[in-house]
Amino acid sequence: MSTQLLDAVPLTALSGVGAAISEKLGRIGVNNLQDLLFHLPLRYEDRTHITPIADLRPEQYATIEGIVQTCEVQFGRRPILTVSLSDGSAKISLRFFNFNAGMRNSFQIGVRVKAFGEIKRGRFMMEIHHPEYQIIRDNSPLILEENLTPIYSTTEGLKQISLRKLTDQALALLDKVKITEILPDEFNPHPFSLKEAIRFLHRPPPDISLQMLEEGRHPAQQRLIFEELLAHNLVMQKMRLGTQQCLALPLTQQTDLKQRFLVRLPFQLTAAQVRVTADIEQDLGKVYPMMRLVQGDVGSGKTLVAALAALVAIDNGKQVALMAPTEILADQHAENFRCWFEPLGIKVGWLAGKVKGKARQAELEKIKNGEVRMVVGTHALFQEDVEFSDLALVIIDEQHRFGVHQRLLLREKGQKAKFYPHQLIMTATPIPRTLAMTVYADLDTSIIDELPPGRTPISTVVMSEERRAEIIARVHNDCTEEKRQAYWVCTLIDESEVLEAQAAEAVTEDLRKTLPHLRIGLVHGRMKPAEKQEIMASFKAAELDLLVATTVIEVGVDVPNASLMIIENAERLGLSQLHQLRGR
Incomplete structure (x- = not known):
């Protein structure tokens, strides 16, 4: 093992990895031991200490401990199991939208519970929806994590606990392998070897700043970023030198x-x-x-x-x-x-x-x-x-x-x-x-770096969903009074409970009801090319006042009369997409 390259070690060398787990890991680009070691956490959770309930703040993730005060099922459109805990400083409500009789029976009044999740502001007290929890029985000692808990990108059927167990094994094997440093010490601006950086980022100690890790500013992260960018740059420069070894016909002849x-x-x-x-x-x-x-x-x-x-x-x-x-x-x-x-x-x-x-x-x-x-x-x-x-x-x-x-x-x-x-x-x-x-x-x-004369600078404004009525009024004014056209961009096609972004079809129906006198069209990526072309041609010919679209219009639609664009859920787009849309 000590002389073997990490990318040559198959995942099946790890305990618990068979064909099914290998297939799931392959979906996230993990095909060997090296891939697993470089599958770094997306973020971290601090489960190393108990936070008093009275000190909790909304949107914070925290581990709490308390005694069950009440446990009841609330009936409405769907039944909800609600459990209230108290640690003596304050009370908190645990809410479960999916539960069974066994769960309900485990929350007996007077039982100790340890729970972890995102704190939300409730009507009467702080709440955690679907927390991870553990019933503490017979005055057993409370066991907390020794390190920050890594959260990895994953796929259906591959749980975080499984990934953590696999990376534990991978890190143990890493200790037995001699790693040749590609980056010479004199070029490494950070006090971490490759091995140390990988180990640190998979299992950071509890005294490390969570904010620094989340912002990518920790020296262990910077060490890997530096090496990756340097390697990429060297490959690109090698490609450039290779291109300059190729021959091209010089195009020097010029007529009128x-x-x-x-x-x-x-x-x-x-x-x-x-x-x-x-x-x-x-x-x-x-x-x-x-x-x-x-x-x-x-x-x-x-x-x-x-x-x-x-x-x-x-x-x-x-x-x-x-x-x-x-x-x-x-x-x-x-x-x-x-x-x-x-x-x-x-x-x-x-x-x-x-x-x-x-x-x-x-x-x-x-x-x-x-x-x-x-x-x-x-x-x-x-x-x-x-x-x-x-x-x-x-x-x-x-x-x-x-x-x-x-x-x-x-x-x-x-x-x-x-x-x-x-x-x-x-x-x-x-x-x-x-x-x-x-x-x-x-x-x-x-x-x-210069726009042609007469180009009006683009004004970009962020507005909250609460001002939707004002935005619709602006669309109405631009299309009727000023005889201009507008885009309304949605970032998803289908309704999604998880992302909660409004879908293009739903927005189109809504706008047709709100602005019945405007000619409103819809274009999205699932349409056939001929359909898209037809609608875009109608918009360009000013046969439509408002075009509801997904980011299919991001690249290269030239409609000079369109002077207004609304982008819903803009946070779901990358910077390059926003710049493209802004230029429409």
Whole structure:
């Protein structure tokens, strides 16, 4: 065991792990001993001491002890078992919505009970709903945890107690294995070895600040974070060096194509667009593939910069592929590029999952023989039957929706006689400079930090659910008085008792009753592509006043007349999703 690698130790080496438990652990990405050791707790609970009932505060998790004062079943829409405890300082109510006769009989008046759970404010006293509890019989000594209790991410059928027992075994095996430190001591800014950090985070002692652990600020956490980011950064830099060893065709020839394109635009480029375009053109002239990330808020003109890059490749007799994450966005890009390029004599192709049969074959043939110089599509672009004639530039929009491997697949599509295509990657999500240098170390970065003249700054306001009537009144005013359109974004499709987020269907029905004179549409991810397209087209054509939607509209819906967006349960979205929606 002492010489064996941890990722080579199967989970079946642990007591109690058979095929069924292995399958459940596999669902959470745990397939060997190393995976289990790095399956770190999401959070911790302090069960190391008893808190007097009088000292409890709402929303705190605590262990309490008390004597049963009353035990009764309350009958209403559903029966509820209510048990009141007293420790002499105050009383607390334990409430069980699911219970059986055995549970009810165990709470005899005068019995000692230890319980743990989240404290809630009740009508008459503090409450805990469905606590973990233990009946203390015959004056037995009270046994408390020695360490903070780890809470792991899990899956159905895999209990926390099972994960804790398995990590106990894994930590015992870790002690018998010699770990080779990858991180030299002089580069390790934290006083923990890898082994010490893992052990500490699975079983932290009770005197450690719970807040520091929950915020990820403890040196043991920082030690692992530092090594992970360093490893990621080194891999990205290695990829970058590998890319620079590849050959690309330098795209240096320029006719008057770019000038003819710019003359047709009804506006001037911003200084930021000019600067970023110059960065791209310089990269395209090199003998190794460009790998450039362009950041810019929605509306800053990234697509126009991409069009100028595409013209450089087309000017040199080459093909360009633009990949977007959704059919809605790909369709929109295809429409824009046709408007811009077809008057210049450049054919624009379109390839997505819904293009089938003879239409697909015809499109594939045009791409293969080079009849279309600009190809717009979804992930369908890197399917096996797609062959390019002379692909020299790959543009990827909303890169956060694609993995590195998908980007590389498209790059391989363009490999021809040892030459690789250049890559331009676009995102509207602001990425802090240090994060970009770490996570996207394989890419050069340009930022379009200027909006075109006349763009009104977006006002973002957080409002509570209690002011819903005011929000509905604002929607009514914007749609009727100002003749504008609005989005109403819901974060879930189905009703969920657990998440308590309002579903799109329920919201649509509610709004149709509240605003009967408005034309209200609904779009969500479960609809067929044709249905979604039809509703989006109606909204764009101003045939709908209000569009209720899930985050399916997050990427690339261009409706200039829509000036208001309400996002329900915004806390359920990530920052990149919020930035995307904000830009609509």
